[in-house]
Amino acid sequence: MKKILKYTIIGITSFFLVLLVFSNLLRWAKQGAFLKYDNGVTIEVYNSSKQVITDLNFYFSFSGYHVYQDLGTINQLKPGEKTSRYSHQIKDTGNDRSLYLQYPINKTEAEVESLAYLPSYKPSKVVVILEITGIDNKGKLLFKVRGYENVFGQYEFDLTSDRE
Structure with a gap:
């Protein structure tokens, strides 16, 4: 027994x-590689361009312009400089939101770029690693993004060629 x-x-x-x-x-x-990041939102930004980059604003939104959750602003990023933003909380209401980057392209306009799409109603982890490689002739950023969100997993895209 x-x-x-x-x-x-x-x-x-x-x-x-x-x-x-x-x-x-x-x-x-x-x-x-994204396992080492904590739950919440982590945004790492590296400026590999030769220009000073200013006023990078990160936020969650459903439409791109209505700010649902502000994730912070990077006022200035010098060439070769790296910085990060972290928020331990992701507001947990609503499907189909995106993490957006908004930045000025001239004195009167702003550009909005989606860096991560979150199809989950209650996401727990989002990681965005953004490398800014330059600025095109219209003032738009050229960049590479790789990241992770807890529904679809890892993703990567490249906007380093001249835009139309």
């Missing part, structure tokens, strides 16, 4: 250990 109890406890413990290892492996496979 004691052997049965002993083997039952060992079996149940082994099952939960295997389950824990398996779930951590699945999480690592989905998040990859």
Whole structure:
């Protein structure tokens, strides 16, 4: 009777250990390099261009212009400089929101770019790594983005060629 109890406890413990290892492996496979970031919103920005970049505003919105959650502004980023923004909370109401970047393209206009799409009603983790590589002849930023959001996983896109 004691052997049965002993083997039952060992079996149940082994099952939960295997389950824990398996779930951590699945999480690592989905998040990859983004596993090291905490839940919430992390935005890392690197200026690899030769220009000073100013007034980068990050926010969540449903339409691009109505700010749902302000994530902060980077006032100035010199060439070769890197900075980051972190918010531990993502407001949890509404589907189909995006994380936007708004910046000035001249003294009277602003450009809005979507950096991450969140189809989830209650997202828990968003990571955006933005590398600004230059400015085109109209004043729009040229950049590369890679990131992670907890529904579709990792993503990457490149807007480094001249725009139309």
